[in-house]
Every structure is written in C-alpha cells, then in structure tokens.
Amino acid sequence: MGGEGRNIVAKIAMVLVVVSLIAFSDGSAVPQNGLKVVASLTPYQSIATEIIGDKGTVESIAAARQDAHFVQAKPSFSIMLSRADLLLATGLDLEIWMPAVIDKARNPRIREGEIGYVSVSTGVPMLEIPENASRAGGDIHLFGNPHVHTDPLRAVIIADNIKTGLQNVDSGNAAYYQQRFENFKVEIYERMFGMRLIELVGGDKLADLALANRLRTFLEDTEIGSMPLLDRQGGWLASAECLRGKRIIAYHLNWAYFVDRFAMEISSYVERRPGIPPSASHVASLIDLIRRDQIPALWTANYFNERTPRLIAERTGTRFLYVPIYTDPDSDDLDEYTELVDTWIEMLKTAIPGC
Secondary structure, eight states, X not given: OOHHHHHHHHHHHHHHHHHHHHHHHTTSOOOTTOEEEEESSHHHXXXXXXXXXXXXXXXXXXXXXXXXXXXXXXXXXXXXXHTOSEEEEOOSSSOTXXXXXXXXXTOGGGSTTSTTEEETTTTOOOOOOOSSOOGGGSSOOTTSOOOGGGSHHHHHHHHHHHHHHHHHHOGGGHHXXXXXXXHHHHHHHHHHHOHHHHHHHOHHHHHXXXXXXXXXXXXXXXXXXXXXXXXXXXXXXXXXXXXXXXXXXXSSGGGHHHHHHTTOEEEEESSSBTTBOOOHHHHHHHHHHHHHHTOOEEEEETTSOOHHHHHHHHHHOOEEEEEOOSXXXXXXXXXXXXXXXXXXXXXXXXXXXXX
C-alpha cells in the first residue's frame, strides 16, 4: 500500500474512533459486556440491580455493615471507579470520602455534574435541615438528614434517579429501564399500601399524599361504601399500624425517615450528639428516661459498637434491637430492598407491646 493509501486508512480509523467516543459520551452506545455501575452503598446497589436487569452489573463500595460516614478509602475503590460507566451516591454530605476516591480513579465520566454521576437524593423531600451549623452540635449534615433510603416512598424517588442515570448513559435501552423502574415502583406501592387501597385511590396519589404528610387524614376522612379508606389499607401500613405513636430510643439519627413514614417517635439517642459517643452522664439520663417512660425498644444499626446500647438495655429491661440498615448482597434474606423494610417492621413488632 502506498503512502496515500495508508493515510486514507489512518484517517478512516481516526474517524471511527471519534464517532465511537461521541456515541459513548451521549449515551447512545454502551460497552459490549454491559454497563458497569458502582454504588456508594448497598441499598442503592440493590435498587439499581432491579432496574438494570441484564444490561449490566452493579457493585457497592461500602459493605453492608459499614458506617457510610467513615468508609476508609482503599486503592481498590478507585480501581473500581476507573472502570465505571455510572456512579450512584447519596449526593448530600454523607460520603465525605467519595471525592478523593473519584480523583484517584481518573475517570472524568463519573465526576459530579457529568453524565455518569447520579445523586440519588435529587428531589427527595429532606428532614432535619439544620437552621445553623456548628461543630459543637456533632456531625451536622448541612443539607438535611442523608439517610433517605429508610423510607420506602423516598426509595421510589431514589429508583427514579437511578433510572434516569441509566437512560443517560445508555439511551438505546431507555424504554427497558423505564419499564423496570415502573415494575419496582408498583412493587413498593403494593407493599406499602396494599392492592385494595391502590385500586380505589391509585398508587401515585397515595404516595403523593404520604410524602406531603396528608395520607392519614385523607384515609380517615374519605369513605367508600360507608367504610373509611383507613379500613382498606394493607401492606406495610397495615402491618405497622400497631407501631403508630410508639416511642423508641435510637443510637443515631439514621432512622428519621423510617419513623416519620410509620408515625413513630424517637424519644432520645444513645449518641449525645450525632457522631459523638455518649458520656456516662448521658447514659445515666437515658436509663432514667427509659425506666420512667417505659420505652420498649432501643434501635441500633448493626455497624455501631453494641456495648453501650446493650448495657442500657440490660439495666432497663428495654428490648435491644441490633438492626441491619443496609441490604446485604451476600445474604439470601437481605439482598433486596423490600426484604430490608420487612425486617425493620417485623423486628420492631417483636419489641412493641400490642403488636
């Protein structure tokens, strides 16, 4: 082949490379072996797995029993992210270790603001947004409580954000991801409200009312066939009805969205301030509170040291519950998000009198 022929071949090859890069950057083409998605936490991994189906794989950086606040960055995390097409993170100030891991990955696609980065908390109604921030208050989250996955209805918003991220990097399968998201949403609604209530009202309307804190009033005030809709509720709402108004003690602020959804109350925390271990005087005051008000349960995520909460439980007779807060991909019983919610409700019901 002469020099002119070689130049033509080289130019064609260059054009093909450029076209392929453009195609991948706008989401119209994906790697031959499917998308590689990395989640910061296992609940996002579980939800993403439901939506991605057979179009790729999902890994989690943090383990199932690891405090998301204090993940120790490892070289393996950056290697994982260097190969990722999509990164799923809470998007608040929970994963403070994430920027350093992203920097070392040298993967521009997954930087915040780029096509391969998803903040799963986008559009999620936030609780506990501080009016002012001070380190004296402990580990304060400036944008609100970041443990958004503990509310099943907020998990639907998380899933919607994940679906959009997948569609952005793989537009050719947009309809596929949309359908799988719809399937996930329907399952959550059925688990949350029960089919009878959904048939009468509609899942989206029920979810909107619940997120606006107007569902209970609506169900009590609306009758069909001389029966209030409240008597037609099923699913998690019906199962957790006996938990309404009940008071518990928690170790940390990570259950705010769960107790809000099921109308419970956290009377106090083992941590005297978020992220700060309890003092002896604080433990003594908790013991007095539990005894005086006969609080039935002490609720602790299973990545915290159980010594102090177990001691409090032993001295008061309250039920100590060491609870998985994240899904576990290595467990047959906790690898799906719905199984996690089932576990939370059933564990609490074992400790609450009258359930």
